[in-house]
Amino acid sequence: MTGIPQLDIAHLQRLLHPLRVGRHIRHETVCASTNDLAHAMLEGGAPSGTVVVAEEQTAGRGRFQRAWKSEAGQNLLFTVIVRWPRDGFAPTWLTLAAALSVRQAVEELFHLSPKIKWPNDVVLTLGDGVQKLAGVLTEATTLGPREQGAVVGVGLNVNQVWMPHDQDPERPRVSLASALGRRIDREPLLAGCLASFDEHLTNLSKGHTGDLVAEAQRHLTGIGRAAHVRLPNRSWRGILVGIDRDYHLLLRDEHGEPHCISAGEVLFGSQDLRGG
């Protein structure tokens, strides 16, 4: 394992003190998936706000086990454990809260303007292309009659740089290092993401979702653009209008009819042409 850059966890915790998120941090050089490890810790009673962070994942994944490939020690792969009452907020909000946290941290630290790509990605617009900077995967469960829990996993591309042939033309990725042309200290970035998530969590626990919706609307990518929402057995085309108060995507079709969409993958422009 020598040679793999390691996060300075003590430094990270100093930056986060006294927030609840990050009070407990489990740091692994290698693990199968931070979400899987966090899920086991959640079921085992780990407190809310516990963070699992790994330098490398051997079975990192996005939705439905889609592989998430990341070079060891280059990026930020972390999962936050959240527990809250079953009569509390809908777990969907955690995905948005995490995406907005990443967005805000990147904007504040690097003066970039990342956007939210509905529902769970953070993207940068470079040239005429929307490129994926980070993705969020939330998995929620019940923890008995009164409590629910979730693991909120984030993969954020930091110092990895891809060769063109490593890119999926339909889903191009970008890292902060490639966007800025320099290596990035990961601890302040992770601290920024977690501090922002802590704040969102506090608001959610009070039942406040309006700020999340407004912030998402402000930073949603593709508003006013022609978009194609693709599902396995149908698709929708139209102009992307925004989101509603439940974080559903709003699309207006060629006849001016509005559609409220709760599933599917959003594609724009050339992606759309390739995606069909």
Next chain:
Amino acid sequence: MNIEDIRALARLVQETGLSELEIEEKGLRVRISGPRPVEIQTVQAMPPALPMAPAPVAAEAPARPPQASAPERAPIPKADEIPPHWKEITSPIVGTFYRSPAPDADPFVQVGDTVKSDTVLCIVEAMKLMNEIKAEMSGVVKKIMVENAQPVEFGQPMFLIEPL
């Protein structure tokens, strides 16, 4: 909107093969699901939160190809013959029902399996959030009421469990 309008919409759904159509007019939302038997649900529309929020037409569909096997066709009592002590496990959200954790993985449970309160029965996905649904009781799975990768409504029964 009157009954003739709703009939016309139902015909439209049947003729076009749409799996679902939802229309909102004057605070009344009508959702028609196909294919046959056509189901018509009405729900009270919610006031929009954002100025541009339109009357929604829900698009809810599988986010991955169906892989896990379809629900077993075990002989099941008709609705009025279902023993009253059997419990329905319903969906807590609108989403897509998945019987396995990944397309190539085994289903979480099969008909006839004995489950405990912490046994995972399925995942319901909504907006790329994976919701694990646990049995939250001890019992035997008697029926799986939704096909893999199909949309489910809030409160829709997904499993019938005979308590032990």
